Amino acid sequence: SAVISQKPSRDICQRGTSLTIQCQVDSQVTMMFWYRQQPGQSLTLIATANQGSEATYESGFVIDKFPISRPNLTFSTLTVSNMSPEDSSIYLCSVGTVVLQQYFGPGTRLTVT
Amino acid sequence: AQSVTQLGSHVSVSEGALVLLRCNYSSSVPPYLFWYVQYPNQGLQLLLKYTSAATLVKGINGFEAEFKKSETSFHLTKPSAHMSDAAEYFCAVSDMNYGGSQGNLIFGKGTKLSVKP
Numbered sequence: 427s428a429v430i431s432q433k434p435s436r437d438i439c440q441r442g443t444s445l446t447i448q449c450q451v452d453s454q455v456t457m458m459f460w461y462r463q464q465p466g467q468s469l470t471l472i473a474t475a476n477q478g479s480e481a482t483y484e485s486g487f488v489i490d491k492f493p494i495s496r497p498n499l500t501f502s503t504l505t506v507s508n509m510s511p512e513d514s515s516i517y518l519c520s521v522g523t524v525v526l527q528q529y530f531g532p533g534t535r536l537t538v539t
Numbered sequence: 540a541q542s543v544t545q546l547g548s549h550v551s552v553s554e555g556a557l558v559l560l561r562c563n564y565s566s567s568v569p570p571y572l573f574w575y576v577q578y579p580n581q582g583l584q585l586l587l588k589y590t591s592a593a594t595l596v597k598g599i600n601g602f603e604a605e606f607k608k609s610e611t612s613f614h615l616t617k618p619s620a621h622m623s624d625a626a627e628y629f630c631a632v633s634d635m636n637y638g639g640s641q642g643n644l645i646f647g648k649g650t651k652l653s654v655k656p
Contacts, residue, residue, distance in 0.1 A: 530582035
């Protein structure tokens with residue numbers, strides 16, 4: 427298993443600003459994923475982050491809006507840029523360790539006013 | 540493209556009653572299927588997974604799910620609900636486009652389970 431922590435756990439931000447969310451894992455993992463869970467909705471994959479390469483973004487998500495860093499095998503950041511109220515969501519990181527098993531962090535609850 | 544449909548956004552049962560949460564999937568290839576649980580203000584925890592072995596899968600906390608290919612279903616059940624089971628449950632199917640064992644997960648919209656005393 428993997429233990430994942432995220433910072434901050436929640437934040438309230440003003441429109442037009444940016445927030446960087448950190449994801450820390452207690453073991454080295456190859457693949458990390460960033461998801462968004464909008465209010466009352468399911469999880470949607472934003473991007474996959476592999477160490478040493480650029481993140482792969484899903485349709486509807488772009489690097490300018492959600493830049494991701496993956497400097498090593500235990501850490502990643504997701505930045506939500508130029509925020510609007512529509513960005514109010516829970517952002518979760520997850521890691522894949524063994525075959526077909528992902529572990530999720532506790533999430534970052536973001537409110538944009 | 541793969542997709543998951545969870546029937547019922549909210550299910551309410553009495554303590555001790557059967558829990559049945561429904562999940563249907565769409566996939567052009569043999570799927571890998573998962574159930575996750577999310578307790579309030581927490582991340583997702585894997586309950587169980589189907590990876591083309593036994594069709595009846597047992598998970599944690601007394602939950603189990605049966606893969607039925609003919610019905611394209613993967614319903615989650617628990618014989619006797621406990622108050623601590625109150626949470627949101629997500630069914631997911633694995634998208635293997637990333638060419639390996641760590642495929643992307645495609646989630647259903649979730650079912651919130653309430654347990655009445």
